Amino acid sequence: MMEDYKDLMIDLFFNTLVCKALLAGFGLSLTTGSLGCFLIWRRMAFFGDALAHSSLLGIALGILLHMDMNVGIVAICLLCAAILTKTTSHQHLSADVWLNIISYSALALGFLALSKSGSNADLESYLFGDILTLRVQDLYWIYGCSALVGLFFYWKWRELLLITLDEELAKTAGVSVGLVRATFMVTLAFTVAIALKAVGALLMPALLIMPAATASRFARSPEQMALIATGTAFLGVSIGLVAAISFNTPSGATIVVSCLTLFLGSMLFRAR
Amino acid sequence: MVKKEIFMSQPLITADHIWVQYPTSAGTKVILQDVSLSIMPAKIMTLIGPNGAGKTTLLKVMLNLIPLSQGSLTRKADLKIGYMPQKLTINPSLPMTVERLLSLGTPERISKIQTLIDTCLKEVGAFSLKHTPLKVLSGGEMQRVMLARALLTAPDLLVLDEPMQGVDVLGQEELYQLIAKIRDRRGCAILLVSHDLHLVMAASDEVVCLNTHVCCSGHPSQVTVHPGYQNLFVAPYQHEHDHRHDGGL
Numbered sequence: 001m002m003e004d005y006k007d008l009m010i011d012l013f014f015n016t017l018v019c020k021a022l023l024a025g026f027g028l029s030l031t032t033g034s035l036g037c038f039l040i041w042r043r044m045a046f047f048g049d050a051l052a053h054s055s056l057l058g059i060a061l062g063i064l065l066h067m068d069m070n071v072g073i074v075a076i077c078l079l080c081a082a083i084l085t086k087t088t089s090h091q092h093l094s095a096d097v098w099l100n101i102i103s104y105s106a107l108a109l110g111f112l113a114l115s116k117s118g119s120n121a122d123l124e125s126y127l128f129g130d131i132l133t134l135r136v137q138d139l140y141w142i143y144g145c146s147a148l149v150g151l152f153f154y155w156k157w158r159e160l161l162l163i164t165l166d167e168e169l170a171k172t173a174g175v176s177v178g179l180v181r182a183t184f185m186v187t188l189a190f191t192v193a194i195a196l197k198a199v200g201a202l203l204m205p206a207l208l209i210m211p212a213a214t215a216s217r218f219a220r221s222p223e224q225m226a227l228i229a230t231g232t233a234f235l236g237v238s239i240g241l242v243a244a245i246s247f248n249t250p251s252g253a254t255i256v257v258s259c260l261t262l263f264l265g266s267m268l269f270r271a272r
Numbered sequence: 273m274v275k276k277e278i279f280m281s282q283p284l285i286t287a288d289h290i291w292v293q294y295p296t297s298a299g300t301k302v303i304l305q306d307v308s309l310s311i312m313p314a315k316i317m318t319l320i321g322p323n324g325a326g327k328t329t330l331l332k333v334m335l336n337l338i339p340l341s342q343g344s345l346t347r348k349a350d351l352k353i354g355y356m357p358q359k360l361t362i363n364p365s366l367p368m369t370v371e372r373l374l375s376l377g378t379p380e381r382i383s384k385i386q387t388l389i390d391t392c393l394k395e396v397g398a399f400s401l402k403h404t405p406l407k408v409l410s411g412g413e414m415q416r417v418m419l420a421r422a423l424l425t426a427p428d429l430l431v432l433d434e435p436m437q438g439v440d441v442l443g444q445e446e447l448y449q450l451i452a453k454i455r456d457r458r459g460c461a462i463l464l465v466s467h468d469l470h471l472v473m474a475a476s477d478e479v480v481c482l483n484t485h486v487c488c489s490g491h492p493s494q495v496t497v498h499p500g501y502q503n504l505f506v507a508p509y510q511h512e513h514d515h516r517h518d519g520g521l
Contacts, residue, residue: 041366162376164366168337172355173377216365220405225367 018245020139021131025237027142028198028207031149031191033230036212037222038184041164045209046096047084050103051192052204054080056110058193059126063117070141070193077189080106085185107201129200129252131241138197145190152187153226156180161222199252210259211236214266236262283310284351284429284461285334290343292329303329305485306343311429316455316462318472321482322504327465328358330482331433334463351429354422358433360414364407370417371402377424385424392420395457396450411438415447423454430454432464448475469505
């Protein structure tokens with residue numbers, strides 16, 4: 001009798017845990033799918049990388065200033081985005097050099113700050129993430145941000161596509177390029193913040209880029225590519241999650257490997 | 273009729289003694305030096321000049337993409353401009369058809385502007401490309417599609433930055449005829465940058481020879497005999513810069 005009850009409790013606990021992780025994965029896919037497409041189209045894959053790495057410094061800032069971690073991450077990401085926008089327009093060093101400098105100095109500084117912060121911060125989970133440890137509160141963040149990002153994409157989709165084609169062309173078509181670009185950075189910063197706990201600072205760029213890269217082989221329109229990327233991201237997270245539980249492997253890395261498998265699988269089909 | 277004459281004689285854009293310069297570590301770099309010109313309705317104006325003469329900068333100043341260092345720019349109220357950039361490199365991972373590209377030109381839904389898209393594509397002879405993905409277009413096809421895109425908003429002024437780039441010699445002549453035809457049919461003004469002098473002469477109403485400053489300007493037949501032009505293009509290797517031919521014709 002007691003045994004049965006225990007089994008039931010374990011079952012229930014396990015199910016809500018998986019359920020929560022799946023819900024988180026779905027919410028994340030909603031933003032990372034379309035955002036990843038824009039990162040690819042605008043040749044900004046490494047930009048996503050740099051912001052993701054800088055989030056570690058954001059966590060440290062959050063802990064040191066006793067505020068919500070997500071706020072710290074968004075603040076640092078926006079700072080890095082601003083610095084990168086400023087530096088890449090001064091062509092003394094090329095953009096990839098600046099990306100490298102920002103990316104790894106933020107990572108190193110964040111790592112140092114965290115190790116000295118005296119908190120019992122689990123560094124590994126910040127670097128590689130664990131979608132199974134997400135709390136309900138994290139789900140609110142994820143869905144709140146997804147709604148904001150979705151709203152922004154819905155509202156500015158045409159402008160974003162025009163800027164992606166050519167910024168000067170967009171300007172002559174009456175698009176306020178600076179504003180749309182800045183808002184894009186803000187959505188990217190929020191996405192980095194919500195994806196951090198799930199896949200970690202080091203693996204997150206993979207969740208942004210791989211599903212979009214998979215989708216680019218099949219899509220015939222930008223909208224289609226964003227939709228396929230969203231679906232692929234959710235599939236990747238779900239398969240990764242199940243595999244992580246079945247084989248008792250780290251969830252962040254398993255999710256990335258599952259996204260990689262989907263990408264490699266897509267190579268078997270002829271691109272459109 | 274008289275009223276229309278007055279309207280027709282008002283310039284679309286007037287550039288008045290404009291300067292564009294940047295501070296660099298080696299001192300101030302002057303890109304445009306005291307340039308004045310007027311773009312008149314229904315005229316084709318061509319900018320020619322050597323590399324680095326500031327042709328593209330001048331176009332971008334006209335489009336309000338680059339701020340002026342000095343001088344002033346007056347635009348006719350509600351001036352509609354169709355712009356075709358020098359070269360658009362489409363990221364091959366961006367899946368987009370010609371039709372979709374054109375539909376981005378206006379905020380309208382794609383279903384509402386079908387006829388408009390068809391008309392513009394037919395006008396440049398690119399209707400058969402309507403459903404083609406951008407990444408498979410050749411250089412010449414892309415230029416035609418971008419021209420159609422620029423026509424979409426029924427502009428008063430078409431601004432074309434080196435429209436002949438990536439187009440073979442036969443195609444270039446065709447494209448020039450097409451541009452002249454568009455002007456005749458629509459009555460819009462055209463401002464373009466070109467390298468090819470022979471083709472320019474055939475279609476332009478006014479040629480502006482630019483080398484940071486305006487060396488000379490006027491009807492093609494006048495410009496070709498002007499010493500400033502001769503120095504720049506006929507004997508470019510003996511070119512010793514002096515300012516004697518400033519001021520135009």
